[in-house]
Amino acid sequence: MGHRKILFPATHLGLFFILYLLSSPCVSFSFPFVKPKNHKINGPIKTLVVLVMENRSFDHILGWLHKTRPDIDGLKGSEFNRVNASDPYSSKIFVSDDAVFVDSDPGHSIQAIREQIFGSNDSSANPAPMNGFVQQAVNMGVPGMEQTVMSGFKPELVPVYTDLAKEFGVFDRWFASVPASTQPNRFYVHSATSHGASSNVRKDLIHGFPQKTIFDSLDENGLSFGIYYQNMPATLFFKSLRKLKHIFKFHNYALTFKIHAKLGKLPNYVVIEQRYFDVKIDPANDDHPSHDVALGQKFVKEVYETLRASPQWKEMALLITYDEHGGFFDHVPTPVSGVPNPDGIIGPPPYYFRFDRLGVRVPTFLISPWIDKATVIHEPTGPTTFSQFEHSTIPATVKKLFNLKSSFLTKRDAWAGTFENYFCLRKTPRDDCPEKLAEVKTNLRPWGPREDAKLSEFQIELIQLASQLNGDHVLKNYADIGRKMNVREANQYVDDAVNRFLEAGRAALRAGANESAVVAMRPALTSRSSASDGGFNKYLEAY
Numbered sequence: 271m272g273h274r275k276i277l278f279p280a281t282h283l284g285l286f287f288i289l290y291l292l293s294s295p296c297v298s299f300s301f302p303f304v305k306p307k308n309h310k311i312n313g314p315i316k317t318l319v320v321l322v323m324e325n326r327s328f329d330h331i332l333g334w335l336h337k338t339r340p341d342i343d344g345l346k347g348s349e350f351n352r353v354n355a356s357d358p359y360s361s362k363i364f365v366s367d368d369a370v371f372v373d374s375d376p377g378h379s380i381q382a383i384r385e386q387i388f389g390s391n392d393s394s395a396n397p398a399p400m401n402g403f404v405q406q407a408v409n410m411g412v413p414g415m416e417q418t419v420m421s422g423f424k425p426e427l428v429p430v431y432t433d434l435a436k437e438f439g440v441f442d443r444w445f446a447s448v449p450a451s452t453q454p455n456r457f458y459v460h461s462a463t464s465h466g467a468s469s470n471v472r473k474d475l476i477h478g479f480p481q482k483t484i485f486d487s488l489d490e491n492g493l494s495f496g497i498y499y500q501n502m503p504a505t506l507f508f509k510s511l512r513k514l515k516h517i518f519k520f521h522n523y524a525l526t527f528k529i530h531a532k533l534g535k536l537p538n539y540v541v542i543e544q545r546y547f548d549v550k551i552d553p554a555n556d557d558h559p560s561h562d563v564a565l566g567q568k569f570v571k572e573v574y575e576t577l578r579a580s581p582q583w584k585e586m587a588l589l590i591t592y593d594e595h596g597g598f599f600d601h602v603p604t605p606v607s608g609v610p611n612p613d614g615i616i617g618p619p620p621y622y623f624r625f626d627r628l629g630v631r632v633p634t635f636l637i638s639p640w641i642d643k644a645t646v647i648h649e650p651t652g653p654t655t656f657s658q659f660e661h662s663t664i665p666a667t668v669k670k671l672f673n674l675k676s677s678f679l680t681k682r683d684a685w686a687g688t689f690e691n692y693f694c695l696r697k698t699p700r701d702d703c704p705e706k707l708a709e710v711k712t713n714l715r716p717w718g719p720r721e722d723a724k725l726s727e728f729q730i731e732l733i734q735l736a737s738q739l740n741g742d743h744v745l746k747n748y749a750d751i752g753r754k755m756n757v758r759e760a761n762q763y764v765d766d767a768v769n770r771f772l773e774a775g776r777a778a779l780r781a782g783a784n785e786s787a788v789v790a791m792r793p794a795l796t797s798r799s800s801a802s803d804g805g806f807n808k809y810l811e812a813y
């Protein structure tokens with residue numbers, strides 16, 4: 271790899287960190303909010319804001335909207351799954367509209383999803399029968415789970431979404447990119463591949479995932495981007511985003527989002543990351559079970575209203591989607607043919623997943639003054655007859671919307687349907703977009719955050735990411751580091767790690783470090799000992 275390592279003292283922090291240089295070509299350093307110099311954006315949209323919520327299917331969140339909005343492909347009420355998908359005499363469980371609050375987390379590993387979609391381990395059926403959600407839930411052995419996975423929200427319990435669907439656009443054929451968990455799907459949002467990850471692959475986390483991202487493409491074209499994070503920017507899973515030159519692209523949501531929007535200083539591409547840890551002072555708002563969906567609703571409302579009040583509103587679009595279906599039923603068959611593997615990488619054993627079919631349908635909204643009221647977007651018309659809307663649609667659309675000169679990231683975003691044409695259907699932006707959305711009056715969960723709870727798998731991965739940023743990953747107990755924490759401790763740990771990493775990066779830049787370098791911290795636990803201690807040299811060798 272030929273990484274050059276520089277020992278770098280940041281004296282005011284009382285700790286040391288190391289820089290190692292990445293081999294990628296150095297692009298000129300851009301401060302935040304620098305206007306693109308030579309790049310002209312043709313269409314009306316100069317800023318695209320993306321918000322990815324957690325783990326809910328389309329039918330679970332929006333299915334029951336079909337009653338009053340028959341143009342949306344939702345639930346009729348007659349959909350069911352059998353307790354045993356291969357026994358036509360076993361009992362049926364019908365969809366219901368009584369979702370309120372879901373405590374336990376339905377199955378959404380790659381194996382669980384295969385069973386949900388196909389009703390068995392045989393994934394050859396086309397169309398996919400979508401008949402194994404109940405069976406898979408029964409197999410989990412959690413009482414009541416089979417009813418839970420078939421449940422959906424009444425539209426009045428998700429009033430912000432009901433308003434957004436009435437006022438703007440809904441996609442009713444947008445799928446997760448992979449029939450797998452959170453992390454691979456989030457990778458597709460930003461890079462149109464998961465680089466072979468079909469679950470959560472810890473080994474690759476150490477140096478960050480190496481694939482090119484849409485952020486790199488934007489940067490190559492002189493366009494700006496910003497990540498507004500709450501606990502932990504999960505985008506730091508990507509190696510390229512850890513480079514010093516991107517340090518100023520990370521913004522603390524609470525401190526900066528409203529101000530940047532108000533001053534008209536949001537960059538061309540904005541990613542908002544929600545709060546993944548549920549603590550009393552800042553409850554989680556990512557909609558992941560068992561987090562309160564009412565808080566997710568309040569968060570979406572806040573983001574919308576902030577953007578609506580911005581002087582940039584008329585040149586802006588907001589896309590809200592969900593990373594994956596979270597184990598909840600959806601009746602629309604998951605596309606299983608004509609889906610290209612993005613980069614030739616096959617998933618790890620024992621499944622050797624080929625990345626040639628999509629995940630379950632998820633709710634997705636397109637919000638902009640350039641979108642007519644009550645728009646419903648069904649299937650895309652290209653670029654191929656098999657093309658679908660899925661998370662790679664986001665980088666694919668960014669390329670077309672902002673006419674980037676960079677090539678597509680993978681075969682998948684070259685194939686995905688795009689939505690830039692929906693901004694060209696009107697001559698002028700609407701001036702009747704609501705300034706406020708519906709109030710979210712009731713909490714859907716009868717209790718507050720449980721700070722003593724154990725961490726979910728995804729939260730443990732966030733802890734591991736944090737431990738790479740702060741240097742703790744070199745410690746022997748690194749693999750278990752998240753397993754011993756409760757939510758309160760994890761939240762604190764993550765906040766500290768992100769602050770230390772970003773602060774060290776800023777210090778390195780001030781000291782003139784190469785902007786292609788990445789800061790590597792020493793473990794926090796040994797940072798107070800002297801620079802000449804043996805542990806430090808061991809750490810150098812670890813790279």
Ligand SMILES: *[C@@H]1O[C@H](CO)[C@@H](O)[C@H](O)[C@H]1NC(C)=O
Nearest residue numbers: 353354355356357358359360
């Ligand atoms: C489901 O039904 C099939 C076909 O009748 C049967 O072979 C199988 O044993 C059943 N599975 C369970 C768990 O009952």
Ligand SMILES: *[C@@H]1O[C@H](CO)[C@@H](O)[C@H](O)[C@H]1NC(C)=O
Nearest residue numbers: 380381382385390391392620
């Ligand atoms: C399906 O595959 C799982 C492993 O993923 C295995 O445990 C299970 O026995 C298989 N079921 C059938 C019916 O072959």
Ligand SMILES: *[C@@H]1O[C@H](CO)[C@@H](O)[C@H](O)[C@H]1NC(C)=O
Nearest residue numbers: 325378451452558726727728
């Ligand atoms: C969403 O589902 C994945 C896959 O099972 C899980 O690992 C993750 O914990 C969930 N997301 C969050 C934020 O917990």
Ligand SMILES: *[C@@H]1O[C@H](CO)[C@@H](O)[C@H](O)[C@H]1NC(C)=O
Nearest residue numbers: 291292293294295296784786
């Ligand atoms: C920074 O590092 C990169 C990669 O090693 C190198 O190509 C580039 O010339 C360096 N830039 C400066 C200003 O030293």
